[in-house]
Amino acid sequence: MYTVDAGKRKGCQISKDLLISQRSFNDLLDESVKIHGHLCPGQVLGVRLSMLGLDKIGIYDPKGADRKKLIVYVEIDRCATDAIQSVTGCSPGKRSLKLMDYGKMAATFVNLGTDRSIRVLSREDSKQRAKNYFPEIEDKYKCQLEAYKVMPDEELFECREVKVKVPVEDMPGRPGRRIACDTCGEFVQDSRDITIDGKVVCKACAHGGYYDVL
Numbered sequence: 451m452y453t454v455d456a457g458k459r460k461g462c463q464i465s466k467d468l469l470i471s472q473r474s475f476n477d478l479l480d481e482s483v484k485i486h487g488h489l490c491p492g493q494v495l496g497v498r499l500s501m502l503g504l505d506k507i508g509i510y511d512p513k514g515a516d517r518k519k520l521i522v523y524v525e526i527d528r529c530a531t532d533a534i535q536s537v538t539g540c541s542p543g544k545r546s547l548k549l550m551d552y553g554k555m556a557a558t559f560v561n562l563g564t565d566r567s568i569r570v571l572s573r574e575d576s577k578q579r580a581k582n583y584f585p586e587i588e589d590k591y592k593c594q595l596e597a598y599k600v601m602p603d604e605e606l607f608e609c610r611e612v613k614v615k616v617p618v619e620d621m622p623g624r625p626g627r628r629i630a631c632d633t634c635g636e637f638v639q640d641s642r643d644i645t646i647d648g649k650v651v652c653k654a655c656a657h658g659g660y661y662d663v664l
């Protein structure tokens with residue numbers, strides 16, 4: 451994906467398709483920046499990563515006709531996560547965006563209609579390569595931000611076909627099982643309860659929670 455300017459710099463012939471995709475990239479980036487609150491390299495990468503992932507699994511209308519066919523697993527909880535949410539329309543509340551907190555700049559796009567899944571990983575060397583595109587920009591983040599807009603997909607990402615079995619209790623739709631924890635009495639839904647020594651307990655009672663009651 452090249453901007454008209456970048457294309458001219460390189461003397462490339464800009465095709466009509468590229469111009470159209472560039473226009474939609476700009477629109478998607480604008481929308482994502484509005485939601486996220488600022489323009490940053492993570493927004494550019496997240497938008498491009500999402501466009502690529504959706505294209506690879508054959509989802510072209512993620513917020514419309516295809517919205518029920520799509521689940522995205524996101525492996526990082528940083529800037530790019532908001533961009534992925536913005537472009538795909540998937541969200542935790544709709545159960546269509548699953549946050550797998552691996553701390554990796556990667557996401558997997560699942561087409562429930564075709565069962566095709568693609569994991570897109572951001573390449574580590576893209577930061578280094580960014581400098582080749584705009585050597586005149588001294589600020590590292592500004593350089594990355596501009597370069598990520600024009601670098602080809604192959605220099606930014608690695609794509610792998612993967613198999614994802616989405617557990618039935620993780621699927622969008624009506625809530626499943628709802629049961630009281632034998633220890634704290636609080637209700638747990640969607641089979642997030644655990645059975646230990648014949649007792650049904652919530653995750654907080656089973657493993658210790660993230661909070662301490664004062």
Ligand SMILES: [Zn+2]
Nearest residue numbers: 490492493529
């Ligand atoms: Zn950001």
Ligand SMILES: [Zn+2]
Nearest residue numbers: 631634652655
């Ligand atoms: Zn409990």
